[in-house]
């Protein structure tokens with residue numbers, strides 16, 4: 301069992317939980333995810349790691365209460381325990397393996413949208429701890445839905461806020477702010493990392509493509525079982541089929557077929573629809589990939 305050490309409300313329906321999971325905390329890296337189950341019969345929920353502290357033996361997750369299982373997680377309190385907390389899973393962000401002197405010469409822009417701000421934090425924190433500077437844009441519907449602003453300000457080189465209604469920072473979408481920074485403020489970047497709703501990542505990709513700015517997105521939101529078995533997270537990248545949970549979750553944004561990914565995401569909106577879709581995948585002859593070479 302994995303004890304919830306701390307629970308904090310970040311915004312309406314969005315909860316941060318610090319989980320006692322020393323083995324996961326020791327080996328976690330930015331970009332990776334965990335699979336959570338509240339009880340033995342519970343649905344497997346893949347969640348991107350939002351922070352980790354090997355000394356305390358804790359891993360932070362941020363959950364938005366959207367479906368049956370995420371509401372179950374969010375209803376737990378500090379002192380309660382999760383039945384399963386498996387990880388770290390998925391490939392770490394590519395920059396973790398890059399030589400630091402090369403990385404330090406790069407101008408990096410992170411674009412974080414809504415709940416997707418939480419998984420951006422460990423990436424910017426890791427870079428900060430390794431002497432690499434990165435600018436961050438956080439976008440949200442309004443000032444009440446902004447999360448992680450103080451934590452991000454502490455590790456970002458520059459933090460820019462955009463709200464759809466203008467209640468804090470720049471008024472407009474993150475894509476408008478990217479254009480403002482590049483066209484009007486003369487900012488230049490070598491790489492962009494965007495994490496947030498699929499529609500945001502699609503339009504960030506279109507925007508950065510026009511500038512020839514290499515962009516990486518995290519497609520975690522496509523995942524269902526997170527093991528390479530259900531087939532739900534299939535995505536076409538550069539014309540090839542990829543499994544988000546095994547080959548990702550991060551991919552070259554300019555190669556991702558976002559329209560297909562959004563159609564696929566729509567298929568798995570509720571637990572019941574997910575179960576039906578998995579059965580359909582199996583009936584259509586989807587083969588389990590566990591134990592197979594990529």
Ligand code: NAD
Pocket residue numbers: 348412413414415416417419439440441445462463464472473474475495496497498499500503504518519520521
């Ligand atoms: P949201 O709808 O409030 O959007 C956040 C920001 O994204 C907006 O403020 C806006 O600046 C930008 N955006 C939205 N639509 C846009 C468009 N068409 N063009 C340009 N920019 C646009 O975000 P939310 O409600 O917090 O989103 C929740 C979603 O994020 C969930 O569906 C969840 O699946 C996804 N999510 C993804 C990840 C990931 O790893 N990719 C992690 C956590 C959450």
Ligand code: FES
Pocket residue numbers: 522523524525526527528529530531532533534543544545546
């Ligand atoms: Fe099921 Fe990737 S989430 S195969």
